[in-house]
Amino acid sequence: MKNSTSFNLGNLTIRDLSKGISSGDVSPVDLVEVSLQRITRLNPKLNAFITVLENSAKEDARNAELEIKQDKYKGPLHGIPICLKDLIYVKGVRSTSGSKILSDFVPDYDSTVSRKLKEAGAIIIGMNNTHEFACGLTNINPHYGSSRNPWNSNRMSGGSSGGSVVAVSARMTPAAIGTDTSGSIRVPSSLCGVFGLKPTYGRVSKYGVMQLAPSIDHVGPIARSTWDIAAVLQAIAGYDKQDSSTADIPVPDYVKLISEKEESKEYKLAVPIEFFFDLIDSKVMRLFEKFVEKLHGCRISIEQMKIEKTEKIIDSWQDIRFGESAAVHSNWMKSRHSEYGKDVITMLEKGMDITAVQYIHAHKKRNEIRTAFIQGMKDYDALLVPTTIILAPFLDQTIVDIGASKSIEVYRALSRLTTAFDITGLPAFNIPAGLDPDNNLPVGVQLVGRPFDEGTLLKISNRYDQYYNISEKMTPPLE
Secondary structure: OOOOOOOOOOOOHHHHHHHHHOOOOOOOOHHHHHHHHHHHHHHHOOOOOEEEOOHHHHHHHHHHHHHHHHHOOOOOOOOOEEEEEEEEEOOOOOOOOOOOOOOOOOOOOOOHHHHHHHHHEEEEEEEEEOOHHHHHOOOOOOHHHOOOEEEEEEOOOOOOOOHHHHHEEEEEEEEEEEOOOOOOOOOHHHHHOEEEEEEEOOOOOOEEEOOOOOOOOOEEEEEHHHHHHHHHHHHOOOOOOOOOOOOOOOOOOHHHHOOOOOOOOEEEEEEEOOOOOOOOOOHHHHHHHHHHHHHHHHOEEEEOOOOOOHHHHHHHHHHHHHHHOOOOOOHHHHHHHOOOOOOHHHHHHHHHHHOHHHHHHHHHHHHEEEEEEEHHHOOOOOOEEEEEOOOOOOOOOOEEEEEOEEEEHHHHHHHHHOHHHHHOOEEEEEEEEEEEOOOOOEEEEEEEOOOOOOOHHHHHHHHHHEEEEEEEEOOOOOO
16 A cells, blocks of 8 residues: 555554554555545535645645654554544634534634644544534534435435544545534434444543533544544543543543453443333334344343433433523524524524523433433443434435334434433443344444443443454445
């Protein structure tokens, strides 16, 4: 692959590419060129990017190549192209948040995440399409067009980190950074067949990231293998004095952690029987059951368990998410009301109706739910639940049918199983479970862990990932 742009990003992961870059067999300049060529070819169809940073990415690649030749290799992200959801600020780069209101906004400082990525040697290659202000899970955007699912471009990518997930799934870039307030990393990761991690609340700084609902906003990595997720999380995690919500807790060496040999270790997962299977499409359920069967093949056991307080999840999340979002947008709602998309302004107006009493009670419920989940997993390494209750809907769908008699709004269907882990702040990791044989569409599952125990989730996922070679199998039909 040396000094050639003929290689295909195809199934190459950060792990593969970083080995080549550190040895001199892969040129960061060539890698960025290949990534840009793929973006040019696929983005008109899939609409994953709002802004492509062609000139700065090429310059950064030349600088990275020079540094590596001078024996200044910084680690696994050095020379790797990465993209960011278009509400994570990069100094001097337009940051629209997928909105008309911020269509010309250019921040004059870096977010902590983009600064850390640059320090790790990563090359920021572009800004990804998102649901307007991250305020939705479909990525149907009236201002910049909708991102499309690489497995079927007539289907939704999911959102609100849809563009970031599409870029990774379609091999435009090896990794991306998204945000998650209602499931916005995990939902599109499930629908598009990639790995997506919502870390523990407080593990990754939100400084320089456009807010949606500050007490449940999370920032996390999206990639095509567990190893890649570990490498990106390693770079962006940690305490930040500029974000008071971050926790001053040491960050493990995640890459080293998942590389340790542990042949005799058997992990034990719990599947809660309440709430998560009350409403679910039969196609998704079949793939979940097959995933459980496959886990037995790599020394991961499963038990069912009961968990309390699940009946409070939806109401608690809704009052916090809608109330805080309305507070964030209250001034613009008065002065620039007509510039919002219809679905977003409707949701924000619902937030204006949340009373202080409802909001306070929602936080009380939130703490009860969190305690119940932590108590429920005390005898287990992690919890396992589906990520979404449906396959990727069509772009024009607003209602989906679950079985013969139950219809539900797409937004409610996509968010149903993810919001619990935003309000509890627990780490939740989407893992590709497989493809529906009738539609050739991906389905994901969530591994959920204790606070700041992302390492265990990564170790469990990595065992499954390596055993079944997920990054090669989950390749959308784009070539």
